[in-house]
Amino acid sequence: MKQNILKLLILSFDKKLSPDKKQLLEKKLKSDKKLRNQKHELNEVRELIKKQDYQFKPFFETRVMSKIENIKNEIDFISKLFFVYKRIFVFGLSAVCIILLIFYLTGNSIPFDNLFGTNYMNTDNLSAFLMFD
Amino acid sequence: MNNIDNKDDNYIIELVKNGNCAAFSIIVTRYKQQVANTIVGMLGNCAEADDVGQETFIRFYKSINNFRGDSSLGTYLTRIAINLSLNELKRRKRKHMFFHSDSDEKSNEISNGDSDFEKNDTKETVDIAIKNLKPEFRSVIILRLVNGYSTKETAEILNLPVGTVLSRLSRAQIKLKDELKKIII
Numbered sequence: 001m002k003q004n005i006l007k008l009l010i011l012s013f014d015k016k017l018s019p020d021k022k023q024l025l026e027k028k029l030k031s032d033k034k035l036r037n038q039k040h041e042l043n044e045v046r047e048l049i050k051k052q053d054y055q056f057k058p059f060f061e062t063r064v065m066s067k068i069e070n071i072k073n074e075i076d077f078i079s080k081l082f083f084v085y086k087r088i089f090v091f092g093l094s095a096v097c098i099i100l101l102i103f104y105l106t107g108n109s110i111p112f113d114n115l116f117g118t119n120y121m122n123t124d125n126l127s128a129f130l131m132f133d
Numbered sequence: 134m135n136n137i138d139n140k141d142d143n144y145i146i147e148l149v150k151n152g153n154c155a156a157f158s159i160i161v162t163r164y165k166q167q168v169a170n171t172i173v174g175m176l177g178n179c180a181e182a183d184d185v186g187q188e189t190f191i192r193f194y195k196s197i198n199n200f201r202g203d204s205s206l207g208t209y210l211t212r213i214a215i216n217l218s219l220n221e222l223k224r225r226k227r228k229h230m231f232f233h234s235d236s237d238e239k240s241n242e243i244s245n246g247d248s249d250f251e252k253n254d255t256k257e258t259v260d261i262a263i264k265n266l267k268p269e270f271r272s273v274i275i276l277r278l279v280n281g282y283s284t285k286e287t288a289e290i291l292n293l294p295v296g297t298v299l300s301r302l303s304r305a306q307i308k309l310k311d312e313l314k315k316i317i318i
Contacts (some may be wrong), residue, residue, distance in 0.1 A: 037235030
């Protein structure tokens with residue numbers, strides 16, 4: 001019972017108690033001096049903890065912002081790199097398409113065998129071809 | 134920069150999203166105390182705490198485009214800070230398992246003698262008492278009492294049911310009351 005009242009007392013700091021529980025706690029607090037002392041002690045503990053304030057080492061913002069600046073520079077560099085390579089990739093792809101188109105227009109077909117070097121390949125010498133024999 | 138110092142968080146976030154990296158320093162200035170309370174409260178005043186603090190803001194910077202504003206910026210940063218702190222404590226625990234020494238085994242004790250007690254100021258004593266709590270209890274004490282979040286907010290940050298938070302708070306306060314008896318009048 002005592003444990004339950006103590007739990008109720010602690011709970012009352014963090015949660016709104018139902019009217020009957022609140023009444024029970026108030027009644028106990030009036031009659032039990034020990035419980036009143038415990039309430040006082042808990043209040044003191046909570047006040048002490050609330051007063052705690054922690055700090056980072058000096059110049060914390062400067063250190064964070066310096067790292068953020070580095071990250072931003074890295075991101076900028078990567079996006080620039082991507083932009084340059086994207087251009088090269090688009091140019092390369094366009095060149096391949098033009099070559100294929102020229103092949104198609106001159107021979108009426110796209111000679112994939114010639115392009116990939118598989119024109120001399122047949123099923124009989126497939127294993128020799130794959131093993132570069 | 135001075136004219137944007139008084140703007141609200143959403144405005145500053147939009148500036149950062151649009152490439153104004155310097156505006157991020159306002160966020161750091163605004164929330165460093167709250168983040169410090171969480172991280173230094175959880176890890177103690179050590180070099181790792183500073184690193185975890187920096188990492189908290191860097192993580193937010195990297196994911197700023199994903200911030201939808203469902204919760205306040207303070208709560209969002211505190212959530213990152215508490216998760217990183219708990220990860221750091223797990224890492225310490227793993228490290229302790231590999232490089233175990235007897236001296237590590239002793240938990241910090243609050244000095245008993247009056248003369249010794251006088252040397253420790255109250256803040257330090259409370260610090261030690263909080264440090265002696267298990268991480269799961271420490272986290273609720275830090276969020277609820279040091280940072281001043283409601284029990285519901287604490288539960289949301291820690292991703293726990295409110296009932297669990299209340300029970301952890303209750304057990305933590307009993308332990309703290311016993312540990313701090315010497316300085317309670």
